[in-house]
Amino acid sequence: MSTASGERMKYIDVAVAVIHYQEKYLLGYRGSHQHQGDRYEFVGGKIEASEQPKQALIREVYEEIGLDITSDGCINPLGVLRHEYLDISDTDRSKTVCLHVFRVQLSPDQFAVFRDKTQGCEGQRLHWVSKQRLLDNQYVLPEANQSILQWLRLDDVICITNQLSFNDTQGLDAVTEQSLVQWLEYHHQSLPQSATVYVRLASSSLKQQGRVVLKLCARRTDLNVIIQQPLADYLSQTNKLPVQVIAQHLTQAMLEHQLQQLQHGKNTSISQLSLPITVSCHSQYQIQAVNILAQYQLNHKLAPVIGAYLSPVQPTQTHPEQPCLGWEQFAILAEHCEVPVIALGGLAPQDLATVRRNNGDKVAGIRQFLTQEHQKI
Numbered sequence: 502m503s504t505a506s507g508e509r510m511k512y513i514d515v516a517v518a519v520i521h522y523q524e525k526y527l528l529g530y531r532g533s534h535q536h537q538g539d540r541y542e543f544v545g546g547k548i549e550a551s552e553q554p555k556q557a558l559i560r561e562v563y564e565e566i567g568l569d570i571t572s573d574g575c576i577n578p579l580g581v582l583r584h585e586y587l588d589i590s591d592t593d594r595s596k597t598v599c600l601h602v603f604r605v606q607l608s609p610d611q612f613a614v615f616r617d618k619t620q621g622c623e624g625q626r627l628h629w630v631s632k633q634r635l636l637d638n639q640y641v642l643p644e645a646n647q648s649i650l651q652w653l654r655l656d657d658v659i660c661i662t663n664q665l666s667f668n669d670t671q672g673l674d675a676v677t678e679q680s681l682v683q684w685l686e687y688h689h690q691s692l693p694q695s696a697t698v699y700v701r702l703a704s705s706s707l708k709q710q711g712r713v714v715l716k717l718c719a720r721r722t723d724l725n726v727i728i729q730q731p732l733a734d735y736l737s738q739t740n741k742l743p744v745q746v747i748a749q750h751l752t753q754a755m756l757e758h759q760l761q762q763l764q765h766g767k768n769t770s771i772s773q774l775s776l777p778i779t780v781s782c783h784s785q786y787q788i789q790a791v792n793i794l795a796q797y798q799l800n801h802k803l804a805p806v807i808g809a810y811l812s813p814v815q816p817t818q819t820h821p822e823q824p825c826l827g828w829e830q831f832a833i834l835a836e837h838c839e840v841p842v843i844a845l846g847g848l849a850p851q852d853l854a855t856v857r858r859n860n861g862d863k864v865a866g867i868r869q870f871l872t873q874e875h876q877k878i
């Protein structure tokens with residue numbers, strides 16, 4: 502995983518392994534003499550000059566817990582975080598770290614060997630903790646790790662709704678009212694229990710879009726909902742933002758607009774809403790834009806970017822003629838993205854393992870995701 506802007510030399514590069522088996526995560530404990538000591542940590546350590554981040558990850562995991570992660574299981578990049586620690590008194594460069602974070606998903610055999618380990622190779626304490634308690638901040642981690650927890654909050658599988666067309670000139674007339682009822686009924690029936698769902702609506706007035714989202718959230722209180730950024734802003738300003746809304750989404754055009762703002766020395770025009778951000782991207786250029794935006798948000802302690810949809814991976818039934826990335830190109834692009842990549846386009850929930858083998862972290866889609874039979878992975 503490379504960093505965004507050739508600034509790598511300024512940072513202490515660190516490889517970080519988010520090791521887990523299903524919903525159990527492995528934490529170490531930092532000695533009191535260490536920087537950010539007396540805190541839990543993910544297994545990891547400094548990257549040597551001759552190493553690539555993934556090589557360092559493999560070495561550190563082996564040195565610290567004696568586990569060879571090349572043999573089995575699965576490693577995929579989650580993202581890159583640059584963080585300036587202000588807790589070091591001298592002014593040398595060592596206070597600014599660049600964490601290269603990977604997900605290391607253990608196989609059942611690996612977990613069977615490690616599940617009862619309470620001590621690492623260097624005598625450090627080890628703890629298997631539940632994802633729920635980890636995300637509830639029950640374990641005090643180094644400051645920079647807050648972003649990692651935000652990334653892990655987003656589900657592995659994301660459903661996207663069918664489009665609902667509006668008639669903007671006439672408002673919700675009889676015909677569109679009927680299609681609204683059908684759209685609601687269909688999604689009410691077909692969205693899996695507790696699904697994370699990106700509610701994607703054709704452009705129309707925010708009032709109309711808001712009405713749809715409010716109706717869906719009222720019927721399905723179990724959902725975790727992602728909506729577009731202007732709509733999140735609108736609902737927040739009118740004090741109607743449903744509690745189920747967990748993230749605000751930027752389309753490719755919105756992302757490029759934000760990049761232009763930053764390139765002209767302006768601030769982003771994303772609202773001050775603290776809702777985490779997801780973005781759509783399709784190219785190397787847009788991935789760079791995601792990286793710049795993500796780091797800007799981090800530096801300014803604004804809403805974090807927690808995922809980038811990269812599409813289309815495979816041909817889709819609705820647009821079979823549209824050129825798609827294919828796995829090889831997807832893997833190359835995803836490797837350069839500094840937030841977790843969500844694969845989209847012609848995929849099914851069952852493709853998650855393939856996504857992870859190709860540097861992505863999550864999977865999203867419409868057709869094969871909207872079915873009651875679909876089980877959460």
Ligand SMILES: Nc1nc2c([nH]c(=O)n2[C@H]2C[C@H](O)[C@@H](COP(=O)(O)OP(=O)(O)OP(=O)(O)O)O2)c(=O)[nH]1
Nearest residue numbers: 515517536537542543544545546547598643645646
């Ligand atoms: N290992 C680890 N380091 C982290 C995490 N989060 C975080 O901000 N860091 C920071 C703390 C340190 O400044 C730096 C890692 O340095 P380290 O001291 O653990 O590296 P190392 O194992 O190579 O140690 P050493 O031989 O230099 O003592 O990264 C994390 O989750 N795990």
